[in-house]
Amino acid sequence: MGWLIDLIPLSYTDAVVVIGAAILGLTSGVLGSFAVLRERSLVGDAIAHAALPGVCIAFLLTGAKDAGSLIVGAAFAGIAAAVLMVAIEHTSRIRPDAAIGVVLSCFFSLGIVLLTYIASQNDASQAGLEKYLFGQAAGLLERDLVVMAALAGASLLVVVAGFRILKVALFDSDFAASLGLPVRILDIAMTLLLVVAVVIGVRMVGAILMVAMLISPVVAARQLTHRLRTLLPLAGVLGAAIGIAGALLATGSELPTGPVVVVVGFCVALAAVLFSPGRGALWRARHVAAERRRAAFEGVLLEVETAMHAGPPPTTEELRLATGRPRAQLATTLRSLERAGLLDRDGAEHRLRLTEAGAAAAHELEQRRDLWAAWLEHGSSLDLPDAREPDPRDVRASLGDDAADRLQELATT
């Protein structure tokens, strides 16, 4: 590890923190995917909380704060919690969410009881065990890094080697079973990967907030890609970035590392959820609003046309009564029709009248709608050569002229 620490242009202690945070973020990002994609995020939470009593028991047994033995303790407790959750789920009628809640609170309170007991012993060597609650990056030792790196390397190797198996089991476990994969064992293996991630991270992020490191990099990465092959490394990189940023901020300001890392992770995930192209909330909201405006635009255009056919050009008020559209929506839509040069207002009463361009647009729109109606009625007998499906707004463009002409024929005969 020494060469790597020397490589980083920071003080020795900061370099150790950065490396530790990077390992933590990388593993929790990659391995956390196996919680989030299986919709088992809270299993990760319970395992993280269970690490606390594990650490305490390991300390009581060995009497020393040795990173190796504490990690073993945390791992055993995590596995015990995972087994218990599965057992409760399978043997009783208790639902998974309740099973997770029971196990999580039970292990965590046991941890608090043990922590208080150990503190009451007045033994100087126990000082710092409470760091496992909220995490502490400062004070990380080089030999801690070696343990973390070894665990991280081993678990990431498992993911890379078994990628295809894990992918099939994650996506479609029934199909995986039909290919002869042992899906039960794979389920356990994926839970064990979570235990590894927790064990690596719990010293720095703490039992309470560790779950955030399992989730937020994955949530952010999922917004940016739709391929698992990209998602796993991306979640790892984002996790590492979150870990490093959070750990440096925390050691600089003497705050507990866990909360700072988690706040950074939350910001990254929030930004991705809001701003990612295609999937982001803002993009979707804009998309939905544009679709609504378009629907209103086309709807009002046709309604004006219908009204003009039925009698004298309508006033805005008459059109509102006839169509039942909200006043504000009708007013804005009429304005945009006017701006597009499709609509005029005549005389003192401001009667609505389509311009020549407006009439042509309405005519074309009607044809498009007829084509969509023809698809709904006759689409199944069209016998297209492939699985194309039409865009309701423009059947002709999405299916091609040939298919559209045949549809028109079917509709007229």
Place this chain on the structure above:
Amino acid sequence: MSGAAALEVRRITVSYGARPVLWDVDATFPEGSLSAIVGPNGAGKSTLLRAALGLIPVDSGQSLISGHPARAALDHVAYVPQREAVDWDFPITVGEVVAMGRYRSTGWFRRVGRADHAIAEAALDRVGMAAYGDRQIGQLSGGQRQRVFFARALAQETPLLVMDEPFAGIDARTQASLLELLGELRDEGRSIVIVHHELATVRERFDWALLLNVRAIACGPAADALAPEMLARAYGTGAEALQWAG
């Protein structure tokens, strides 16, 4: 294994808790035919498929694929599970899903070679989805999703295809073209067993049927197995109405 049935279950009993879902079911599905498993809700149709493939433990009985015990014959069968079981927001593309059909024959740790990619692409083309390989599966319509699952099964290149309610919630156009595809596959000599609920379609288009309601009521050529008196035994008094509505 000429002479052996494509799929045969012998005296299979499966229970969830104390309640048997399948009771002493005997059935054979002949090679090179298009077969349906038909029965009312809760008749155990899906369970029978899963038991026949060795995916769930059985209380008693055994299942043979081309004469071999099912678990030893996984290379002979492609299974299409119900679509509801799948998370459609999963980060995976259409092409990747279909490539999964090649995994067992390529080996889990070897590269998917050019030949395998060609097979997967041909399968995708056969279901009319060649242009969709790079799409995320969540962007597809229900019918297109089912086509992808068909393609994955085709890519497995197995003599037996087993599908669980492939037409549930599917638009008429997709159902028509996939049914036609199943007919073609049968004509190529493959054996197909699907769970299906439309009696009329089964009678018209299928060669063979198993009528199931916990027990096997009838198993034979579709017209015989779905004779009115058989339907009455499977569905009870509503059978007459069902027969015409189906």
